[in-house]
Amino acid sequence: MRIRSILLLGLSAFCWACQRDFLDQQFHFASGFAPSLGLDHDAFAKRAPEPFTPVWTPEEKILHTSFDATEIAEWSSYYTHGDHVAGRNKSMAERTAQKWRDSGIQSSVVEYEVWLNYPESQRLVLKTGSGTGNGTVGTYEAQLYEDKLKLDETTGYEGSLPAFHGYSASGEVEAEYVYVGRGHKDDFAAVKAAGISLEGKIALVKYGGPFRGVKVQSAEANGIIGVVIFTDPGDDGPQVAKGKEAYPNGPARQPSSIQRGSVAYINLYPGDPTTPGIPSKPGVQRTESPSNVPKIPSLPISHRDALPILRALEGYGKTLKRQGWTGGLNTTYSSGPAPGITLSLTNKMKEVTTPIWNVIGIINGTDSNETIIIGNHRDSWIIGGAADPNSGTAMLIEITKAFGKLVASGWKPRRNIVFASWDAEEYALVGSTEWVEEFAPWLSQTAISYLNVDIAVNGGLPGAGATPELRNIAQQVMKKVIYNNSTLYDSWCVFQITQGWIRKTLRIGSICFYNGFTHLGSGSDYTAFLQLGIGALDFGMGPGSNDPVYHYHSNYDSYHWMKTFVDPDFSIHTTAGQLITLLAYHLADDALLPFDMEAYGRNLGYWARDVTSMTSDMPDTGNVQKQINLTALTNAYKAFQDVAKQFTKKTSSSEFLANETAVRDVNQRLKEVQRCFVVDGGLPGRPFYRNALYAPNRDDGYKPQILPGVVEGLQDRNFTQAREWTVRIAEAINKASDLLKI
Ligand SMILES: *[C@@H]1O[C@H](CO)[C@@H](O)[C@H](O)[C@H]1NC(C)=O
Ligand SMILES: *[C@@H]1O[C@H](CO)[C@@H](O)[C@H](O)[C@H]1NC(C)=O
Numbered sequence: 001m002r003i004r005s006i007l008l009l010g011l012s013a014f015c016w017a018c019q020r021d022f023l024d025q026q027f028h029f030a031s032g033f034a035p036s037l038g039l040d041h042d043a044f045a046k047r048a049p050e051p052f053t054p055v056w057t058p059e060e061k062i063l064h065t066s067f068d069a070t071e072i073a074e075w076s077s078y079y080t081h082g083d084h085v086a087g088r089n090k091s092m093a094e095r096t097a098q099k100w101r102d103s104g105i106q107s108s109v110v111e112y113e114v115w116l117n118y119p120e121s122q123r124l125v126l127k128t129g130s131g132t133g134n135g136t137v138g139t140y141e142a143q144l145y146e147d148k149l150k151l152d153e154t155t156g157y158e159g160s161l162p163a164f165h166g167y168s169a170s171g172e173v174e175a176e177y178v179y180v181g182r183g184h185k186d187d188f189a190a191v192k193a194a195g196i197s198l199e200g201k202i203a204l205v206k207y208g209g210p211f212r213g214v215k216v217q218s219a220e221a222n223g224i225i226g227v228v229i230f231t232d233p234g235d236d237g238p239q240v241a242k243g244k245e246a247y248p249n250g251p252a253r254q255p256s257s258i259q260r261g262s263v264a265y266i267n268l269y270p271g272d273p274t275t276p277g278i279p280s281k282p283g284v285q286r287t288e289s290p291s292n293v294p295k296i297p298s299l300p301i302s303h304r305d306a307l308p309i310l311r312a313l314e315g316y317g318k319t320l321k322r323q324g325w326t327g328g329l330n331t332t333y334s335s336g337p338a339p340g341i342t343l344s345l346t347n348k349m350k351e352v353t354t355p356i357w358n359v360i361g362i363i364n365g366t367d368s369n370e371t372i373i374i375g376n377h378r379d380s381w382i383i384g385g386a387a388d389p390n391s392g393t394a395m396l397i398e399i400t401k402a403f404g405k406l407v408a409s410g411w412k413p414r415r416n417i418v419f420a421s422w423d424a425e426e427y428a429l430v431g432s433t434e435w436v437e438e439f440a441p442w443l444s445q446t447a448i449s450y451l452n453v454d455i456a457v458n459g460g461l462p463g464a465g466a467t468p469e470l471r472n473i474a475q476q477v478m479k480k481v482i483y484n485n486s487t488l489y490d491s492w493c494v495f496q497i498t499q500g501w502i503r504k505t506l507r508i509g510s511i512c513f514y515n516g517f518t519h520l521g522s523g524s525d526y527t528a529f530l531q532l533g534i535g536a537l538d539f540g541m542g543p544g545s546n547d548p549v550y551h552y553h554s555n556y557d558s559y560h561w562m563k564t565f566v567d568p569d570f571s572i573h574t575t576a577g578q579l580i581t582l583l584a585y586h587l588a589d590d591a592l593l594p595f596d597m598e599a600y601g602r603n604l605g606y607w608a609r610d611v612t613s614m615t616s617d618m619p620d621t622g623n624v625q626k627q628i629n630l631t632a633l634t635n636a637y638k639a640f641q642d643v644a645k646q647f648t649k650k651t652s653s654s655e656f657l658a659n660e661t662a663v664r665d666v667n668q669r670l671k672e673v674q675r676c677f678v679v680d681g682g683l684p685g686r687p688f689y690r691n692a693l694y695a696p697n698r699d700d701g702y703k704p705q706i707l708p709g710v711v712e713g714l715q716d717r718n719f720t721q722a723r724e725w726t727v728r729i730a731e732a733i734n735k736a737s738d739l740l741k742i
């Protein structure tokens with residue numbers, strides 16, 4: 001994930017896109033970590049800490065100064081004081097569209113009819129029988145809702161849903177259970193290798209590492225009949241250790257907090273599970289048994305409830321020596337099973353096919369053949385959702401207002417600007433995926449970039465994932481956004497440069513050979529765009545190691561928490577909004593698209609070299625290298641790098657920039673370069689994932705797998721596949737090079 005590298009540094013979860021967390025365990029190449037680390041060794045130097053005066057054009061000034069933190073606070077409060085679980089609040093969509101219209105943006109509610117499920121009856125009971133274990137004797141029932149807090153009013157709202165997993169299967173199971181660490185495929189394999197049988201058991205796993213749906217997928221593949229996923233306080237960073245008080249009296253985790261979330265298999269495909277590849281319009285043909293949802297039930301629980309369940313396993317099975325196996329609870333983290341000690345899990349879900357509502361606004365450009373899209377989802381699992389996603393939603397109100405003001409001043413962008421407030425992101429990126437599926441031909445023809453904001457603010461440190469062409473312009477725009485008595489860029493540099501691991505390994509003098517961007521995998525609404533060959537950027541302000549613990553997908557991600565612990569004056573929201581606004585402005589209105597093709601070339605080079613070193617790490621390296629033959633790929637990226645250099649040189653000359661026809665032609669080519677990497681038919685077994693450069697890692701779901709067709713072929717020792725994809729990617733790169741030869 002874009003910020004997964006932070007975990008190398010031992011920081012707390014820096015979690016700002018909603019379906020993801022970053023407690024990664026698998027740092028080795030074979031599972032795809034090294035090539036997806038996102039290191040782009042672009043140098044940037046820290047600016048001198050001088051008094052800051054921004055250099056704005058008149059348009060930038062209108063946009064930047066239009067932001068009003070008080071209004072963001074009001075909208076944050078509006079969005080976080082009512083049920084807005086997917087498909088349950090049409091008036092919120094209508095009010096959003098109305099507000100955008102009031103700002104002068106043509107806006108409407110776009111409806112889809114999708115398959116969702118809601119909780120009906122949930123229970124989890126630990127039965128210790130005669131009490132042979134160290135845990136509670138008799139029975140212990142987990143509390144599947146959070147404590148209601150007097151200080152945080154929305155935690156007491158009537159009608160809020162209990163803790164559950166979206167798209168989980170209905171079922172009632174009782175069995176002995178086994179603790180399986182993070183629930184990664186490799187964790188299940190390690191437990192089996194230790195001689196512990198999994199067949200017919202319930203799996204107890206903790207959050208962190210793979211997307212929760214992928215944990216359930218691995219469990220199912222191992223004959224598990226039900227899954228319980230708990231939050232481990234060991235993943236919270238130093239707050240608890242420092243003895244700080246728990247929310248609402250302090251910044252540490254509230255012990256009853258539960259992480260809800262989807263268990264769809266987003267590594268297979270996102271969107272409405274019953275309509276893969278097509279928009280969910282009324283009357284559409286639906287798949288009866290979708291392949292991307294579990295067949296076994298699952299439930300999330302708090303760490304308070306996990307403790308007795310883990311303790312009942314003490315003395316049984318093994319404590320595996322695996323990274324991330326033990327955590328912050330006072331127990332041995334024994335695998336179990338404990339004979340006769342069982343979990344009884346009931347999960348009754350109500351299945352519905354029901355409307356969801358995206359809000360879509362548009363400013364027409366003078367060139368109708370080019371489009372920029374800015375999107376953020378609106379739905380959350382809870383009444384609050386102050387960070388995920390409504391920090392972004394409140395901010396989007398101000399972004400539309402800022403553009404409305406600029407339009408009112410007589411400005412018209414060159415390119416169309418689309419604003420999107422997605423519904424049902426939480427279930428499986430449903431609103432954005434259905435919309436992309438409906439408008440795919442138009443998007444393929446016109447889309448330039450997609451800018452995503454999900455958790456815009458849950459801390460004060462900027463972070464971003466992006467396709468390579470957008471990284472330089474994003475950094476340039478950061479220099480125009482005021483933040484922390486300086487610029488956002490300074491904050492970005494301070495943050496990126498001062499991280500211990502990076503400083504030690506990648507810094508020479510004041511230059512840091514790490515530009516801080518990561519690659520995009522999945523877990524938020526950029527996914528469908530990226531797979532259509534549309535470059536994307538995903539931005540948010542997240543917490544550092546000493547910041548308050550983020551109660552991800554819990555009732556405590558509330559307005560009260562935001563206002564008390566994160567952004568009391570909503571100035572961080574303002575900053576995030578200003579960045580997205582100015583970036584969108586440049587992408588929408590610069591005569592020449594501000595794309596960095598040399599960065600693209602550098603990254604292609606890193607990735608090709610990563611693949612080469614992956615083959616040389618294999619035991620029969622000579623044989624492997626002969627079979628897959630990376631010469632074409634190597635030649636292709638080197639040629640691209642040369643072409644990109646010439647391209648930059650040529651397109652920065654003043655004669656070129658003065659020739660409108662030439663500039664327009666080049667913009668068209670830059671748009672088409674991105675589409676070169678879309679492969680008909682997609683990856684083996686995953687037709688949705690057709691970007692040859694990036695897919696979500698198949699065993700993780702969140703983090704990216706770079707060059708997935710090649711790497712997965714190598715991992716599976718299917719050299720036919722690896723060779724095929726190497727050739728395909730080399731051809732795509734050559735096609736892109738041809739486009740850039742001007
Ligand atoms: C929709 O959200 C608004 C704002 O949070 C809230 O006032 C309203 O009660 C919600 N409507 C429903 C049907 O829950
Ligand atoms: C109870 O836990 C201790 C250590 O935590 C362990 O040594 C002992 O075997 C456990 N007893 C049983 C009956 O599980």
Ligand SMILES: *[C@@H]1O[C@H](CO)[C@@H](O)[C@H](O)[C@H]1NC(C)=O
Pocket residue numbers: 330
């Ligand atoms: C951990 O549990 C053991 C056994 O119940 C107890 O003696 C010990 O005090 C606990 N430690 C902490 C730090 O709570």
Ligand SMILES: *[C@@H]1O[C@H](CO)[C@@H](O)[C@H](O)[C@H]1NC(C)=O
Pocket residue numbers: 106364
């Ligand atoms: C924008 O263009 C679309 C398609 O050409 C048209 O239907 C719409 O009315 C235009 N909107 C405005 C505000 O001009």
Ligand SMILES: *[C@@H]1O[C@H](CO)[C@@H](O)[C@H](O)[C@H]1NC(C)=O
Pocket residue numbers: 369444445446668671672
């Ligand atoms: C619009 O863009 C597409 C894709 O780049 C291109 O094929 C088409 O010719 C363009 N149409 C016009 C009118 O420029």
Ligand SMILES: *[C@@H]1O[C@H](CO)[C@@H](O)[C@H](O)[C@H]1NC(C)=O
Pocket residue numbers: 484485
């Ligand atoms: C910015 O500077 C002013 C005046 O020196 C100070 O009052 C304020 O606290 C500073 N703000 C931040 C975020 O550092």
Ligand SMILES: *[C@@H]1O[C@H](CO)[C@@H](O)[C@H](O)[C@H]1NC(C)=O
Pocket residue numbers: 460461484490491492494
């Ligand atoms: C804000 O500025 C101060 C002083 O320059 C610096 O120590 C701090 O790290 C900055 N904070 C952020 C979030 O950039």
Ligand SMILES: *[C@@H]1O[C@H](CO)[C@@H](O)[C@H](O)[C@H]1NC(C)=O
Pocket residue numbers: 626629630631632
């Ligand atoms: C590898 O491919 C290149 C061109 O793509 C070709 O010239 C070369 O002969 C091939 N090498 C082997 C060992 O097949």
Ligand SMILES: *[C@@H]1O[C@H](CO)[C@@H](O)[C@H](O)[C@H]1NC(C)=O
Pocket residue numbers: 659660661662665
């Ligand atoms: C401008 O560029 C176009 C297309 O690249 C070219 O045909 C034309 O000659 C150029 N015009 C001038 C004045 O250089």
Ligand SMILES: *[C@@H]1O[C@H](CO)[C@@H](O)[C@H](O)[C@H]1NC(C)=O
Pocket residue numbers: 684718719720721724
């Ligand atoms: C290996 O990959 C090829 C080409 O993608 C495919 O046709 C074949 O079925 C794969 N072989 C195995 C054993 O999966």
Ligand SMILES: [Zn+2]
Pocket residue numbers: 017018019377388389425454455
């Ligand atoms: Zn989210």
